[in-house]
Amino acid sequence: MSQIVSQNPMDITIEIVDEYIGRIPEKTLRLARDYIYEDRCIRKMRMPGRLIAELRGYHDSYIPHFELSKDLWQGGCTCTRPAPCAHIGALLLSFREHPEQFVFPPYAFAMALQNSWNVLFEATTGKNILRLAPEIAPWWMLPRNIAHTKSEPMALDNLERIIHQPQMLVDLHPSWLDDPAIINALRGWKNPQLIRKPGLLFWVKLWAYNPFLPLDHIFSNFPGEVEALTPVILAELWNPGVIPFSRDRQWQRVQRLLSLLELIPSVPIVFLWDQFAAMDPLFLGRTHALIRQGQMDQAIHYIEQHWPEDEKEQHMVRQALINWLPESKKLPYLIADCLETGSLPELQELKKHLTPEAYEDLTNLFNRRWASAYES
Ligand SMILES: [Zn+2]
Incomplete structure (x- = not known):
């Protein structure tokens, strides 16, 4: 991220x-x-x-x-x-x-x-x-490129401290998440005791305030408890609080909160997403929500109904589907993307999924369309 x-x-x-x-x-x-x-x-x-x-x-x-x-x-x-x-x-x-x-x-x-x-x-x-507010902002609240240029290991030591005090984690500047060491430390943080200690409500509030944090794995420590917090999550969605958020912070916030609700089968997730439609112009948020709810066929039907006209957007949608769908469902999108974009890596990837005859047909099609692009 x-x-x-x-x-x-x-x-x-x-x-x-x-x-x-x-x-x-x-x-x-x-x-x-x-x-x-x-x-x-x-x-x-x-x-x-x-x-x-x-x-x-x-x-x-x-x-x-x-x-x-x-x-x-x-x-x-x-x-x-x-x-x-x-x-x-x-x-x-x-x-x-x-x-x-x-x-x-x-x-x-x-x-x-x-x-x-x-x-x-x-x-x-x-x-x-x-x-x-602190008199002088500490390093983790400042953008990474201007925070005191300490060595990376030093910053990681400090991060350990922050991870064990999640109330500090909430104020981490999002630019620190560009550092692979830091993002991995956060994603890999698995201490059920410490994670459960502040309670699920605390994590929901924390994520709503700093939605840039990769906290998906935290919530798996509270199996079955998210549903009881549905009213709180809905209230958070519609009451962003008194501090104004930048547009992308707000977008992340909505996406994170909705992602928590996606795990509850009884939640009408597409309807909820529709309330924030401006944040999902390609309908990918809603499609992913359906996939996460296990409604695979409905998800495909839904995105096919909202297929974009712009070529670049079509490519983005196909790429998302290739990432999200199981092997058995993503083949048509992989083939279409390979033919539409002339991607050789995708052509090679398809060799694994097709019979030799089908692959030969595809290669012929591909060459007819793209060969000239690769000749120089
Ligand atoms: Zn004055």
Whole structure:
């Protein structure tokens, strides 16, 4: 799995911040720069369309935030000075210099934030909640390429620690999952006692918050218990919480939660997927769900009914079916893909599945169509 959090249309960019900084009076910006030089901007967090941090002032701490809604900028701060104050200036300058230091809100912070986003800024409540974010983001919350360039074994030692404390795992930045050593350590983690200890509900919540994690195997430690949590999983699907998710984080979240429900035979899985149809434009999510429910023929019938017209999309669908279907069912898709794309490896693969006569026929067909492409 290779998932970097993508740019969201509502993402705050350097350009947007620059434009806003340009509107702040120079005198205010000078004060803001002093805050930056003295490293007074801490607990820096970003989410689609929003920035928030704590600003250690000279006498007190403040919480400046910045919000982007459509083409409108909104900033606010817990100080009582007229906006934009030097704290908002410092927040934006800090983002401008080191956007990578702004992390996705930690799980603990999100859990404490029970009500709507606005409540956060009501003086003391907000301040207390913000304390649940670390002053300086630790390596696992930061993107892998900019986290302190420690040696890999060192990072793995730390990962061991994280795995044994799943509440830390939930805040792992998805870019760490590009590291084969780390993804293998996670996938290979099998300690039934430790896995069962926090309970199934905890794992469901954790996966819903950090759906990039490869946790499929965790749930097999709770045989038969998922069904009882169906109402909770459904509630999670329709109530994404108060922290806004990027589009691909949200997509992953829906897919993960639905994948839990797929294992329950009584769940009308295609109907549930239909509620999130925009996330499944090729109908592959629904097809896979049917396959996982053991409804093989229905799955094939379903995808044939929703076969795409675009050649590239057809290739994607065939590849998915080749991966998912049992040997006996995938042959037509393998043949079609081989002939449509001119793939020699697929032609060779087919030799195993066909009688010599059938294979010869196929090779003739293949050559008639593709031979010229391989002559030079
Ligand atoms: Zn302020």
